[in-house]
Amino acid sequence: MKKRYGTTSFIIKFTSFSLILATAAIILGGMVIPASSSGVDCAPVKIIVDAGHGGLDGGAVADDGTVEKDLNLSLAHSLKNALIAIGADVIMTRSDDVMLADDDSPHKKRDDLNARAKLARESGDCIFVSIHMNKFPVSKYSGLQVYYSPKNEQSKAIADALQAAARQYIDPANARVPKKAGEEIYLMQNVTCPAVLVECGFLSNPEELERLKDAAYREKLALIIAATLMEYASVADARE
Numbered sequence: 001m002k003k004r005y006g007t008t009s010f011i012i013k014f015t016s017f018s019l020i021l022a023t024a025a026i027i028l029g030g031m032v033i034p035a036s037s038s039g040v041d042c043a044p045v046k047i048i049v050d051a052g053h054g055g056l057d058g059g060a061v062a063d064d065g066t067v068e069k070d071l072n073l074s075l076a077h078s079l080k081n082a083l084i085a086i087g088a089d090v091i092m093t094r095s096d097d098v099m100l101a102d103d104d105s106p107h108k109k110r111d112d113l114n115a116r117a118k119l120a121r122e123s124g125d126c127i128f129v130s131i132h133m134n135k136f137p138v139s140k141y142s143g144l145q146v147y148y149s150p151k152n153e154q155s156k157a158i159a160d161a162l163q164a165a166a167r168q169y170i171d172p173a174n175a176r177v178p179k180k181a182g183e184e185i186y187l188m189q190n191v192t193c194p195a196v197l198v199e200c201g202f203l204s205n206p207e208e209l210e211r212l213k214d215a216a217y218r219e220k221l222a223l224i225i226a227a228t229l230m231e232y233a234s235v236a237d238a239r240e
């Protein structure tokens with residue numbers, strides 16, 4: 001049986017992706033539209049925003065010293081703000097530069113991932129989106145890449161929507177297609193809600209690294225992810 005996102009019927013008046021993006025553009029321009037005036041009058045969509053890595057776990061490091069965890073957190077905060085502005089409930093797995101594990105644990109990384117997965121499992125109907133940055137030994141590769149959890153059938157549709165939106169609004173040359181998360185992506189194997197992991201770009205590609213370091217670019221990415229998730233949620237709800 002299909003999972004719902006809210007406990008009651010979720011209705012959002014933003015039925016057009018372009019309208020959501022227009023709203024997002026207004027938000028980006030500094031005119032934040034409160035949820036109460038956005039037409040959302042029922043149980044909101046709940047979205048868990050997961051900033052990858054944190055604390056002792058920096059994730060990938062670019063040649064210039066840029067650390068993945070910092071870009072992830074910045075983008076996650078932008079995503080949270082955009083989602084709240086267009087009517088979602090947002091839970092952050094981390095809001096600061098921390099690892100979700102005890103300092104004296106011998107298995108900090110596994111504990112950290114388990115804590116994130118546990119939060120998702122205990123949050124009821126929700127969509128889980130994990131934010132990461134990619135890195136590869138060869139610098140020529142670039143482009144946003146979405147992975148989806150094989151544990152919930154809705155994950156792929158969300159990944160498809162995000163990958164398509166990235167192609168349409170960020171990089172028309174990005175021919176990547178969503179990939180099913182393998183065993184190596186532990187978090188995607190241990191959540192049950194619709195879940196995706198967005199590798200927002202390659203820190204190993206000099207041009208993409210410069211874009212990812214640009215706060216305005218991260219804001220744009222966040223808005224596109226937010227609008228796409230909300231569009232998906234509204235369409236999925238309308239089908240039920």
Ligand SMILES: [Zn+2]
Pocket residue numbers: 052053059060068132133
């Ligand atoms: Zn990562």
